[in-house]
Amino acid sequence: MIKLAEVELTVEELDSDERQTYGSNTVGELLEYIKKNNISMDAKICVERIHDFYYENNHWGTIRKPSRLFDDCVNEYTPIWCTVKYPDDKNLYLDLHY
Numbered sequence: 742m743i744k745l746a747e748v749e750l751t752v753e754e755l756d757s758d759e760r761q762t763y764g765s766n767t768v769g770e771l772l773e774y775i776k777k778n779n780i781s782m783d784a785k786i787c788v789e790r791i792h793d794f795y796y797e798n799n800h801w802g803t804i805r806k807p808s809r810l811f812d813d814c815v816n817e818y819t820p821i822w823c824t825v826k827y828p829d830d831k832n833l834y835l836d837l838h839y
Contacts, residue, residue: 746817750802755820766820775833778826785832791819795838 774780795801803817825834 745805745815746796746801746803748796748800748802750804750820752804754802755804766822771824774824774826780826780833781831783831786835787832788821788835789837791837 791801796803801819803819805815805817808814808816819837821835822838823836825836827834
């Protein structure tokens with residue numbers, strides 16, 4: 742069985758999370774970033790892989806939602822920290838930590 746992160750982050754905490762002021766955590770900021778950096782509508786979106794260390798030792802929280810595919814599973818989500826565009830490809834990258 743997969744171990745869930747020790748800390749659960751609620752939607753209310755996410756909405757008041759001070760990290761929002763540092764990165765592109767809102768849809769509006771993400772759309773602004775896409776437009777500013779001329780990111781193509783067919784670009785792939787990649788999310789940074791975060792090691793369990795951050796959840797286990799730094800007590801990062803996750804928002805838990807029921808799986809859309811499996812009745813007995815829970816999906817965990819981490820708010821993005823910032824958006825990244827690399828000059829060597831057209832894709833959009835989302836960093837989960839600074």
